[in-house]
Amino acid sequence: MTVERxxxxxxxxxxxxxGGILLVIAALxxxxxxxxxxxxxxxxxxDTTVAVQVGALEVNKPLLLWVNDGLMAVFFxxxxxxxxxxxxxxxxxxxxxxxxxxxxxxxxxxxxxxVYLYFNWDNPETIGGxxxxxxxxxxxxxxxxxxxxxxxxITLKVFLTSLAIFDDVGAIVIxxxxxxxxxxxxxxxxxxxxxxxxxxxxxxxxxxxSLYFLxxxxxxxxxxxxxxxxxxxxxxxxxxxxxxxxREPDISPxxxxxxxxxxxxxxxxxxxxxxxxxxxxxxxxxxxxxxxPMPLGIILGLIVGKQVGVFGLCWLGIKLKxxxxxxxxxxxxxxxxxxxCGIGYTMSLFIGSLAFEGGSMDSVLDxxxxxxxxxxxxxxxxYLILNATLKNNxx
Numbered sequence: 001m002t003v004e005r006x007x008x009x010x011x012x013x014x015x016x017x018x019g020g021i022l023l024v025i026a027a028l029x030x031x032x033x034x035x036x037x038x039x040x041x042x043x044x045x046x047d048t049t050v051a052v053q054v055g056a057l058e059v060n061k062p063l064l065l066w067v068n069d070g071l072m073a074v075f076f077x078x079x080x081x082x083x084x085x086x087x088x089x090x091x092x093x094x095x096x097x098x099x100x101x102x103x104x105x106x107x108x109x110x111x112x113x114x115v116y117l118y119f120n121w122d123n124p125e126t127i128g129g130x131x132x133x134x135x136x137x138x139x140x141x142x143x144x145x146x147x148x149x150x151x152x153x154i155t156l157k158v159f160l161t162s163l164a165i166f167d168d169v170g171a172i173v174i175x176x177x178x179x180x181x182x183x184x185x186x187x188x189x190x191x192x193x194x195x196x197x198x199x200x201x202x203x204x205x206x207x208x209x210s211l212y213f214l215x216x217x218x219x220x221x222x223x224x225x226x227x228x229x230x231x232x233x234x235x236x237x238x239x240x241x242x243x244x245x246x247r248e249p250d251i252s253p254x255x256x257x258x259x260x261x262x263x264x265x266x267x268x269x270x271x272x273x274x275x276x277x278x279x280x281x282x283x284x285x286x287x288x289x290x291x292x293p294m295p296l297g298i299i300l301g302l303i304v305g306k307q308v309g310v311f312g313l314c315w316l317g318i319k320l321k322x323x324x325x326x327x328x329x330x331x332x333x334x335x336x337x338x339x340x341c342g343i344g345y346t347m348s349l350f351i352g353s354l355a356f357e358g359g360s361m362d363s364v365l366d367x368x369x370x371x372x373x374x375x376x377x378x379x380x381x382x383y384l385i386l387n388a389t390l391k392n393n394x395x
Contacts, residue, residue: 021143023346026271027278034279042279059224067276068353071269073220073234078265079168080238081258086165088243098166099323101159104310105166108341109134111309112301119297126294129355129367131174133301133374135347138164139270141340144379151390153328160337163310171347172235179354180228187226191233194219198240207245207253212237229354270346277349280368290369298370302342303377310338336385342378344371 033042051060061069112133120126141160145152194215201211216237224230243254289295314334317323325334352367 022267022271023137023139023274024143026275027345030275030277030279031282034281035283039279039281046276046279057221059221064276067273068350069224069230070220072273072350073231074261075234075265075269075273076172076231077216077234077238078258078261079172080235081241081254081261083165083169083235084238084241085243085254085258086162096323097326098162100314100317100326101162102166103313103317103323104159104163104338104341105170107309107311107313108136108163108167108306108338109170109309111312112305115301115305116297119293119300123293126297129294129298129352131171131178132348132352132355132367132371133298133305133344134167134174135171135344135351136164136167136306136341137343137345137347137375138168139266140343140345140375140379141382144340144343144383145386147383148386148390152386155326155328156333156337159326159329160340163337163341167341168347171351172232175229175351175354176232179351183228184226187222188228190222191219191226191228194222195236195240198237202240202242205242205245205247207242207248207251209241209253209257212241273350274346277353278368278372280372285369290373294367295370295373298348298367299374299377302344302348302371302374303339303381306342306344306378307335307338307381310341311335314338330389332389333386336382336389338382339378339385340382342382343375344378345375348375 030042033039046062046064048063049060050063050066051058053059113130116130116133117127120129138161141164142157145157145160197215198212198219201215206212216233219236220230220233223233238254241254241257243252245251245253290299311334314323315331318325325331348371349368352371356367
């Protein structure tokens with residue numbers, strides 16, 4: 001059992017790191033387009049209206065929002081599947097093994113948010129972005145780790161992945177609690193009925209995924225109309241996908257779906273999201289724009305806040321003997337990993353799009369500049385520390 005689990009985790013990590021490389025390429029391509037005469041066409045593409053109508057029900061959105069609300073719901077479906085599997089029978093099912101990454105995730109969300117709030121507390125237009133530096137992009141972080149090759153112990157990768165899973169849980173809670181608006185009770189009731197239907201399917205041992213997808217789609221549309229962010233439908237749907245089938249114990253609908261979605265998410269959905277959200281035009285951008293409280297809060301939150309929060313709370317937990325370092329890791333490696341957690345790219349962009357959606361100020365430029373600078377610097381610091389720390393490790 002242990003050998004199979006490690007083999008599965010290793011395969012997953014390798015795929016995610018490859019996806020991180022595609023993310024970089026997609027982001028750089030978008031930035032290149034945004035800073036050339038093709039910028040007009042890039043903007044036109046994102047503003048292209050896509051409408052789907054069934055009778056009186058119509059979903060009419062620009063392409064950018066179809067990506068952020070639609071494709072990212074599939075991403076959150078995968079996140080939810082991973083969460084359920086890990087907590088039921090994976091690495092996070094062992095209470096002892098979850099304390100260290102759990103502490104790291106708490107510190108890695110609270111301290112960066114506090115850093116951002118320090119710079120933006122008195123500005124009602126920017127204070128809503130406090131959750132932006134709290135995010136961690138696992139695909140990018142694992143992509144940086146992959147550059148170090150076989151010197152990276154599997155325990156370090158598992159720790160980073162586990163921390164990112166807890167981080168995702170925190171992001172889901174934050175989105176549900178703080179980034180909702182104009183609530184429609186009728187749409188919420190429809191969503192609630194979908195949850196009841198999914199529960200009944202699960203309890204009756206139904207493992208045909210098409211039925212779950214049908215109610216999941218209805219729930220996504222209702223949440224889209226409710227004011228609660230539609231991507232949460234993906235997480236909710238994942239919680240009801242059966243892990244095992246009573247009639248056929250060897251079949252796992254959850255694991256099958258998780259496996260099928262990995263390639264789609266890693267090699268298509270996240271690169272498309274990065275392409276659609278990374279196109280920053282840097283013409284006219286100066287130090288005043290970078291040192292504005294919003295981007296500065298994001299930059300320092302990702303670089304300083306993540307290192308202090310993740311490493312500090314983990315170190316405190318170790319000193320208080322609440323937990324211990326996994327085999328093959330030491331404090332310098334832990335610190336380097338904490339720095340890598342400052343790569344917030346994809347999730348930070350997503351939360352930023354929610355925080356300033358429909359805002360009264362032109363904040364998109366400021367927000368993305370901070371995310372890019374903070375993520376790049378964090379990745380570089382983490383790589384340099386781990387490269388020095390793991391230099392003498394044998395493969």
